Amino acid sequence: GQSLEQPSEVTAVEGAIVQINCTYQTSGFYGLSWYQQHDGGAPTFLSYNGLDGLEETGRFSSFLSRSDSYGYLLLQELQMKDSASYFCAVNRDDKIIFGKGTRLHILP
Amino acid sequence: DSGVTQTPKHLITATGQRVTLRCSPRSGDLSVYWYQQSLDQGLQFLIQYYNGEERAKGNILERFSAQQFPDLHSELNLSSLELGDSALYFCASSVGSGANSGANVLTFGAGSRLTVL
Numbered sequence: 001g002q003s004l005e006q007p008s009e010v011t012a013v014e015g016a017i018v019q020i021n022c023t024y025q026t027s028g029f030y031g032l033s034w035y036q037q038h039d040g041g042a043p044t045f046l047s048y049n050g051l052d053g054l055e056e057t058g059r060f061s062s063f064l065s066r067s068d069s070y071g072y073l074l075l076q077e078l079q080m081k082d083s084a085s086y087f088c089a090v091n092r093d094d095k096i097i098f099g100k101g102t103r104l105h106i107l108p
Numbered sequence: 109d110s111g112v113t114q115t116p117k118h119l120i121t122a123t124g125q126r127v128t129l130r131c132s133p134r135s136g137d138l139s140v141y142w143y144q145q146s147l148d149q150g151l152q153f154l155i156q157y158y159n160g161e162e163r164a165k166g167n168i169l170e171r172f173s174a175q176q177f178p179d180l181h182s183e184l185n186l187s188s189l190e191l192g193d194s195a196l197y198f199c200a201s202s203v204g205s206g207a208n209s210g211a212n213v214l215t216f217g218a219g220s221r222l223t224v225l
Binding site for chain 2: 030031033035041042043044045048050087091093094095096097098099100101
């Protein structure tokens with residue numbers, strides 16, 4: 001089967017940098033995606049890594065290493081509005097499977 | 109507004125009943141995905157359709173069924189409802205399917221919150 005592991009919670013300080021890791025036990029997937037979900041809201045797409053390496057989109061970056069079965073989302077210059085849950089997801093055989101999510105708490 | 113429309117937004121019903129959730133994908137998107145999200149749980153993949161055809165199935169109960177119509181809207185039917193079916197049901201759409209990179213960018217609707225009493 002396939003599973004993705006993420007820390008359940010991470011706490012960081014406003015203005016700092018935080019990294020949310022995602023490890024997976026699956027193969028043959030097309031890529032790793034990241035989504036943000038605020039309380040009471042719908043998930044929104046943040047980033048996609050089809051190839052190994054780093055993808056940068058503004059304050060957010062995402063990284064994938066297939067050889068290490070590992071990826072991460074990096075959030076820089078944290079703002080209070082970044083307080084949310086973050087999900088990694090893989091696309092395998094048309095199934096887009098999500099991890100259980102990481103709740104990011106930001107302290108002022 | 110994400111462009112993905114889900115109705116109804118809220119639904120309260122009783123055990124044993126049947127409900128239908130509706131989803132209209134974003135204009136131009138051919139794939140529709142259904143997910144279930146329970147309190148403090150992740151997004152559980154239920155089923156995916158591409159251009160009217162079922163492409164992938166997740167842990168969808170036999171009491172649940174879905175279809176995608178020629179106009180690409182989709183419906184998720186939940187029957188013989190149980191208390192444990194209370195959850196937020198999300199529909200998402202994407203341009204492509206499979207290895208197509210566009211398949212990996214999902215646009216979610218606002219969700220349908222189902223409460224079973």
